Amino acid sequence: MSLTIGVDVGGTKVLGGVVDASGRVLATSRRDTPREGGSELTKTIAAVALELMQQHSITAVGVSAAGFVSSDRKTMLATPNIADWNGVQLEVELTKLIGLPVVIENDANAAAWGEAKFGAGRNQAHMMMLTIGTGVGGGIVVNNELYRGAFGIAAEFGHLRVVPEGHLCGCGARGCFEQYASGSALRRHAREAISASPDLARNLLARGDGTIDGLTGQAITDAAREGDAVALAAFQTTAQYLGAGIASLAVLLDPSCVVIGGGVIDAGEILLAPTREAMKRYMPFAGKHPYPEIVAAELGNEAGLVGVADLARN
Numbered sequence: 001m002s003l004t005i006g007v008d009v010g011g012t013k014v015l016g017g018v019v020d021a022s023g024r025v026l027a028t029s030r031r032d033t034p035r036e037g038g039s040e041l042t043k044t045i046a047a048v049a050l051e052l053m054q055q056h057s058i059t060a061v062g063v064s065a066a067g068f069v070s071s072d073r074k075t076m077l078a079t080p081n082i083a084d085w086n087g088v089q090l091e092v093e094l095t096k097l098i099g100l101p102v103v104i105e106n107d108a109n110a111a112a113w114g115e116a117k118f119g120a121g122r123n124q125a126h127m128m129m130l131t132i133g134t135g136v137g138g139g140i141v142v143n144n145e146l147y148r149g150a151f152g153i154a155a156e157f158g159h160l161r162v163v164p165e166g167h168l169c170g171c172g173a174r175g176c177f178e179q180y181a182s183g184s185a186l187r188r189h190a191r192e193a194i195s196a197s198p199d200l201a202r203n204l205l206a207r208g209d210g211t212i213d214g215l216t217g218q219a220i221t222d223a224a225r226e227g228d229a230v231a232l233a234a235f236q237t238t239a240q241y242l243g244a245g246i247a248s249l250a251v252l253l254d255p256s257c258v259v260i261g262g263g264v265i266d267a268g269e270i271l272l273a274p275t276r277e278a279m280k281r282y283m284p285f286a287g288k289h290p291y292p293e294i295v296a297a298e299l300g301n302e303a304g305l306v307g308v309a310d311l312a313r314n
Protein backbone atom coordinates (compact mmCIF):
# COMPACT_ATOMS: atom_id res chain seq x y z
CA MET A 1 0.00 0.00 0.00
CA SER A 2 1.25 3.45 -0.89
CA LEU A 3 2.37 5.42 2.15
CA THR A 4 2.91 9.17 2.23
CA ILE A 5 3.94 11.64 4.90
CA GLY A 6 1.92 14.68 5.93
CA VAL A 7 3.70 17.43 7.87
CA ASP A 8 1.57 20.07 9.56
CA VAL A 9 3.44 23.26 10.46
CA GLY A 10 1.79 24.93 13.44
CA GLY A 11 2.69 27.94 15.57
CA THR A 12 4.28 25.79 18.29
CA LYS A 13 4.96 22.40 16.73
CA VAL A 14 5.85 20.72 13.44
CA LEU A 15 3.92 17.44 13.42
CA GLY A 16 4.60 14.77 10.81
CA GLY A 17 2.76 11.51 10.24
CA VAL A 18 2.96 8.46 8.00
CA VAL A 19 -0.49 8.06 6.44
CA ASP A 20 -1.90 5.15 4.44
CA ALA A 21 -4.41 5.35 1.57
CA SER A 22 -7.34 4.97 3.96
CA GLY A 23 -6.27 7.99 6.00
CA ARG A 24 -4.86 6.07 8.96
CA VAL A 25 -1.88 7.60 10.74
CA LEU A 26 0.68 4.83 11.28
CA ALA A 27 3.47 6.78 12.99
CA THR A 28 4.16 10.37 14.02
CA SER A 29 7.14 12.59 14.75
CA ARG A 30 7.16 16.09 16.18
CA ARG A 31 9.58 18.94 16.76
CA ASP A 32 9.12 22.42 18.22
CA THR A 33 8.56 25.10 15.58
CA PRO A 34 11.73 27.23 15.46
CA ARG A 35 10.79 30.80 16.35
CA GLU A 36 13.15 32.26 13.77
CA GLY A 37 11.19 30.57 10.95
CA GLY A 38 13.04 30.80 7.64
CA SER A 39 15.55 28.12 6.68
CA GLU A 40 15.57 26.66 10.23
CA LEU A 41 11.87 25.87 9.83
CA THR A 42 12.46 24.32 6.40
CA LYS A 43 15.21 22.13 7.90
CA THR A 44 12.94 21.11 10.79
CA ILE A 45 10.24 19.94 8.35
CA ALA A 46 12.86 17.92 6.46
CA ALA A 47 14.15 16.39 9.72
CA VAL A 48 10.63 15.27 10.69
CA ALA A 49 10.08 13.70 7.25
CA LEU A 50 13.53 12.03 7.18
CA GLU A 51 12.97 10.50 10.61
CA LEU A 52 9.69 8.93 9.47
CA MET A 53 11.27 7.79 6.19
CA GLN A 54 13.77 5.67 8.15
CA GLN A 55 10.99 3.37 9.33
CA HIS A 56 8.63 3.35 6.32
CA SER A 57 8.77 3.20 2.54
CA ILE A 58 7.36 6.57 1.49
CA THR A 59 6.39 7.79 -2.01
CA ALA A 60 5.76 11.52 -1.40
CA VAL A 61 5.59 14.23 1.27
CA GLY A 62 2.89 16.88 1.78
CA VAL A 63 3.38 19.99 3.92
CA SER A 64 0.54 22.10 5.27
CA ALA A 65 1.22 25.56 6.70
CA ALA A 66 -0.62 28.78 7.44
CA GLY A 67 -0.18 31.31 4.66
CA PHE A 68 -0.77 31.89 1.00
CA VAL A 69 0.47 29.04 -1.16
CA SER A 70 0.95 29.49 -4.92
CA SER A 71 -1.70 27.66 -6.92
CA ASP A 72 0.99 25.34 -8.37
CA ARG A 73 1.63 24.28 -4.73
CA LYS A 74 5.36 25.05 -4.85
CA THR A 75 5.89 28.45 -3.20
CA MET A 76 4.90 30.05 0.12
CA LEU A 77 3.76 33.40 -1.29
CA ALA A 78 3.20 35.08 2.07
CA THR A 79 3.21 33.81 5.64
CA PRO A 80 1.86 36.52 7.97
CA ASN A 81 2.32 34.26 11.04
CA ILE A 82 5.70 32.66 10.21
CA ALA A 83 8.93 34.68 10.31
CA ASP A 84 11.20 34.97 7.29
CA TRP A 85 9.33 32.55 5.04
CA ASN A 86 7.69 34.90 2.51
CA GLY A 87 8.35 33.84 -1.07
CA VAL A 88 10.22 30.68 -0.03
CA GLN A 89 10.47 28.10 -2.85
CA LEU A 90 9.54 25.42 -0.39
CA GLU A 91 8.88 22.62 -2.86
CA VAL A 92 12.33 22.99 -4.45
CA GLU A 93 14.16 23.37 -1.12
CA LEU A 94 12.44 20.42 0.55
CA THR A 95 12.78 18.12 -2.46
CA LYS A 96 16.54 18.78 -2.29
CA LEU A 97 16.66 17.87 1.40
CA ILE A 98 14.27 14.92 1.33
CA GLY A 99 14.74 13.42 -2.14
CA LEU A 100 11.03 12.74 -2.67
CA PRO A 101 8.23 14.62 -4.48
CA VAL A 102 6.84 17.38 -2.20
CA VAL A 103 3.46 19.13 -2.29
CA ILE A 104 2.68 22.30 -0.30
CA GLU A 105 -0.82 23.28 0.78
CA ASN A 106 -2.46 25.96 2.90
CA ASP A 107 -3.34 24.47 6.30
CA ALA A 108 -7.08 25.18 6.16
CA ASN A 109 -7.27 23.73 2.64
CA ALA A 110 -5.42 20.62 3.81
CA ALA A 111 -7.78 20.20 6.78
CA ALA A 112 -10.81 20.59 4.49
CA TRP A 113 -9.43 17.90 2.19
CA GLY A 114 -8.79 15.58 5.13
CA GLU A 115 -12.38 15.97 6.36
CA ALA A 116 -13.75 15.65 2.80
CA LYS A 117 -11.86 12.46 2.14
CA PHE A 118 -11.86 10.69 5.51
CA GLY A 119 -13.85 12.73 8.03
CA ALA A 120 -17.19 14.49 8.51
CA GLY A 121 -17.46 15.49 4.84
CA ARG A 122 -16.80 12.08 3.28
CA ASN A 123 -19.10 11.04 0.43
CA GLN A 124 -19.98 14.70 -0.19
CA ALA A 125 -18.91 15.93 -3.63
CA HIS A 126 -19.54 19.55 -2.64
CA MET A 127 -18.47 20.60 0.83
CA MET A 128 -16.75 23.41 2.62
CA MET A 129 -14.97 23.56 5.93
CA LEU A 130 -14.54 26.41 8.35
CA THR A 131 -11.65 26.03 10.80
CA ILE A 132 -12.50 28.27 13.72
CA GLY A 133 -9.69 29.05 16.11
CA THR A 134 -8.12 32.42 16.84
CA GLY A 135 -9.22 33.32 13.32
CA VAL A 136 -11.37 31.62 10.69
CA GLY A 137 -9.77 29.50 7.96
CA GLY A 138 -11.62 27.89 5.11
CA GLY A 139 -11.47 25.23 2.46
CA ILE A 140 -13.71 24.40 -0.48
CA VAL A 141 -14.25 21.06 -2.21
CA VAL A 142 -16.15 21.23 -5.51
CA ASN A 143 -16.88 18.12 -7.55
CA ASN A 144 -14.61 16.06 -5.26
CA GLU A 145 -11.67 18.39 -5.85
CA LEU A 146 -10.03 20.96 -3.63
CA TYR A 147 -10.71 24.40 -5.08
CA ARG A 148 -7.54 26.55 -5.06
CA GLY A 149 -8.45 29.51 -7.26
CA ALA A 150 -6.10 31.35 -9.61
CA PHE A 151 -3.69 32.91 -7.10
CA GLY A 152 -3.82 30.67 -4.04
CA ILE A 153 -6.08 32.81 -1.83
CA ALA A 154 -9.39 31.00 -2.40
CA ALA A 155 -11.48 30.17 0.68
CA GLU A 156 -10.00 32.84 2.94
CA PHE A 157 -13.46 33.04 4.48
CA GLY A 158 -12.15 34.73 7.62
CA HIS A 159 -11.59 37.94 5.70
CA LEU A 160 -14.95 38.29 4.00
CA ARG A 161 -16.26 41.68 5.05
CA VAL A 162 -19.45 41.18 7.03
CA VAL A 163 -19.70 44.51 8.88
CA PRO A 164 -18.88 47.67 6.90
CA GLU A 165 -16.36 49.72 8.91
CA GLY A 166 -16.48 47.12 11.70
CA HIS A 167 -13.69 45.96 14.00
CA LEU A 168 -10.15 46.30 12.67
CA CYS A 169 -8.72 42.93 11.57
CA GLY A 170 -5.13 41.67 11.63
CA CYS A 171 -5.23 41.62 7.82
CA GLY A 172 -5.54 45.41 7.73
CA ALA A 173 -9.19 45.53 6.67
CA ARG A 174 -12.24 46.25 8.84
CA GLY A 175 -15.32 44.19 9.60
CA CYS A 176 -13.88 40.79 8.62
CA PHE A 177 -15.88 37.64 9.36
CA GLU A 178 -13.24 36.36 11.80
CA GLN A 179 -13.66 39.43 13.98
CA TYR A 180 -17.23 38.26 14.65
CA ALA A 181 -17.27 34.47 14.33
CA SER A 182 -13.95 33.12 15.67
CA GLY A 183 -12.62 31.98 19.03
CA SER A 184 -11.34 35.52 19.61
CA ALA A 185 -14.78 36.83 18.66
CA LEU A 186 -16.38 34.47 21.21
CA ARG A 187 -14.31 36.14 23.92
CA ARG A 188 -15.23 39.58 22.57
CA HIS A 189 -18.92 38.67 22.62
CA ALA A 190 -18.48 37.34 26.17
CA ARG A 191 -16.90 40.65 27.22
CA GLU A 192 -19.87 42.51 25.78
CA ALA A 193 -22.37 40.19 27.49
CA ILE A 194 -20.52 40.69 30.81
CA SER A 195 -20.61 44.48 30.44
CA ALA A 196 -24.34 44.31 29.67
CA SER A 197 -25.18 42.12 32.69
CA PRO A 198 -22.42 42.45 35.32
CA ASP A 199 -24.53 40.87 38.08
CA LEU A 200 -25.28 37.78 36.01
CA ALA A 201 -21.63 37.54 34.97
CA ARG A 202 -20.11 36.83 38.42
CA ASN A 203 -20.10 33.05 37.96
CA LEU A 204 -18.47 33.31 34.56
CA LEU A 205 -15.80 35.77 35.73
CA ALA A 206 -14.96 33.52 38.67
CA ARG A 207 -13.73 30.90 36.19
CA GLY A 208 -10.81 33.13 35.25
CA ASP A 209 -8.82 35.54 37.38
CA GLY A 210 -11.95 37.61 38.01
CA THR A 211 -11.29 40.06 35.18
CA ILE A 212 -12.83 40.10 31.73
CA ASP A 213 -9.38 39.82 30.13
CA GLY A 214 -8.54 36.76 32.20
CA LEU A 215 -11.36 34.74 30.67
CA THR A 216 -10.33 31.98 28.24
CA GLY A 217 -12.40 30.42 25.48
CA GLN A 218 -12.23 27.14 27.41
CA ALA A 219 -13.73 28.79 30.51
CA ILE A 220 -16.58 30.24 28.44
CA THR A 221 -17.21 26.80 26.91
CA ASP A 222 -17.17 25.07 30.32
CA ALA A 223 -19.59 27.64 31.73
CA ALA A 224 -21.92 27.32 28.73
CA ARG A 225 -22.00 23.54 29.22
CA GLU A 226 -23.28 24.12 32.74
CA GLY A 227 -25.99 26.45 31.45
CA ASP A 228 -24.38 29.80 32.38
CA ALA A 229 -26.63 32.41 30.73
CA VAL A 230 -23.86 34.91 29.94
CA ALA A 231 -21.59 32.28 28.38
CA LEU A 232 -24.52 30.94 26.34
CA ALA A 233 -25.27 34.49 25.17
CA ALA A 234 -21.68 34.77 23.89
CA PHE A 235 -22.13 31.54 21.93
CA GLN A 236 -25.51 32.74 20.63
CA THR A 237 -23.98 35.94 19.27
CA THR A 238 -21.07 34.05 17.71
CA ALA A 239 -23.52 31.59 16.15
CA GLN A 240 -25.60 34.42 14.67
CA TYR A 241 -22.63 35.68 12.71
CA LEU A 242 -21.44 32.19 11.86
CA GLY A 243 -24.86 31.10 10.60
CA ALA A 244 -25.32 34.29 8.59
CA GLY A 245 -21.88 33.84 7.07
CA ILE A 246 -22.58 30.23 6.14
CA ALA A 247 -25.88 31.29 4.51
CA SER A 248 -23.95 33.76 2.34
CA LEU A 249 -21.29 31.19 1.48
CA ALA A 250 -24.02 28.67 0.59
CA VAL A 251 -25.43 31.11 -1.94
CA LEU A 252 -22.00 31.29 -3.53
CA LEU A 253 -20.93 27.63 -3.37
CA ASP A 254 -24.08 25.54 -2.73
CA PRO A 255 -22.38 22.82 -0.66
CA SER A 256 -24.33 19.85 0.71
CA CYS A 257 -22.22 19.84 3.86
CA VAL A 258 -20.43 22.44 5.97
CA VAL A 259 -17.85 21.03 8.39
CA ILE A 260 -16.91 23.15 11.40
CA GLY A 261 -13.51 22.45 12.95
CA GLY A 262 -10.90 24.21 15.06
CA GLY A 263 -10.76 24.79 18.81
CA VAL A 264 -14.24 26.31 19.06
CA ILE A 265 -15.89 23.05 17.99
CA ASP A 266 -15.09 21.63 21.45
CA ALA A 267 -18.38 23.29 22.36
CA GLY A 268 -20.22 20.95 19.97
CA GLU A 269 -23.98 21.49 19.81
CA ILE A 270 -23.75 24.59 22.03
CA LEU A 271 -22.31 26.27 18.94
CA LEU A 272 -23.78 24.15 16.15
CA ALA A 273 -27.48 24.18 17.11
CA PRO A 274 -27.85 28.00 17.13
CA THR A 275 -25.61 28.20 14.04
CA ARG A 276 -28.01 25.93 12.10
CA GLU A 277 -30.97 28.05 13.24
CA ALA A 278 -29.22 31.25 12.22
CA MET A 279 -28.24 29.83 8.83
CA LYS A 280 -31.89 29.01 8.12
CA ARG A 281 -33.03 32.43 9.31
CA TYR A 282 -30.55 34.28 7.10
CA MET A 283 -30.79 32.01 4.05
CA PRO A 284 -32.15 33.76 0.97
CA PHE A 285 -35.20 32.10 -0.66
CA ALA A 286 -35.92 30.41 2.65
CA GLY A 287 -37.80 27.14 2.36
CA LYS A 288 -37.42 27.03 -1.43
CA HIS A 289 -34.35 24.76 -1.54
CA PRO A 290 -32.52 22.18 0.60
CA TYR A 291 -30.06 23.50 3.16
CA PRO A 292 -26.54 22.21 3.69
CA GLU A 293 -26.02 20.20 6.84
CA ILE A 294 -23.67 21.76 9.39
CA VAL A 295 -21.59 19.16 11.22
CA ALA A 296 -18.61 18.96 13.57
CA ALA A 297 -15.21 17.96 12.18
CA GLU A 298 -14.12 14.41 13.02
CA LEU A 299 -10.36 14.36 12.54
CA GLY A 300 -9.41 16.99 15.12
CA ASN A 301 -5.81 18.21 15.03
CA GLU A 302 -4.82 15.52 12.52
CA ALA A 303 -7.07 16.82 9.70
CA GLY A 304 -4.34 18.91 8.07
CA LEU A 305 -1.68 16.22 8.35
CA VAL A 306 -3.96 13.51 6.94
CA GLY A 307 -5.32 15.82 4.24
CA VAL A 308 -1.97 16.99 2.94
CA ALA A 309 -0.57 13.45 3.02
CA ASP A 310 -3.44 12.41 0.74
CA LEU A 311 -2.91 15.40 -1.55
CA ALA A 312 0.74 14.36 -1.90
CA ARG A 313 -0.37 10.85 -2.89
CA ASN A 314 -2.46 12.02 -5.86
Ligand SMILES: [Zn+2]
Nearest residue numbers: 159169171176
Ligand atom coordinates in the same frame (compact mmCIF):
# COMPACT_ATOMS: atom_id res chain seq x y z
ZN1 LIG B 1 -9.33 40.37 7.89
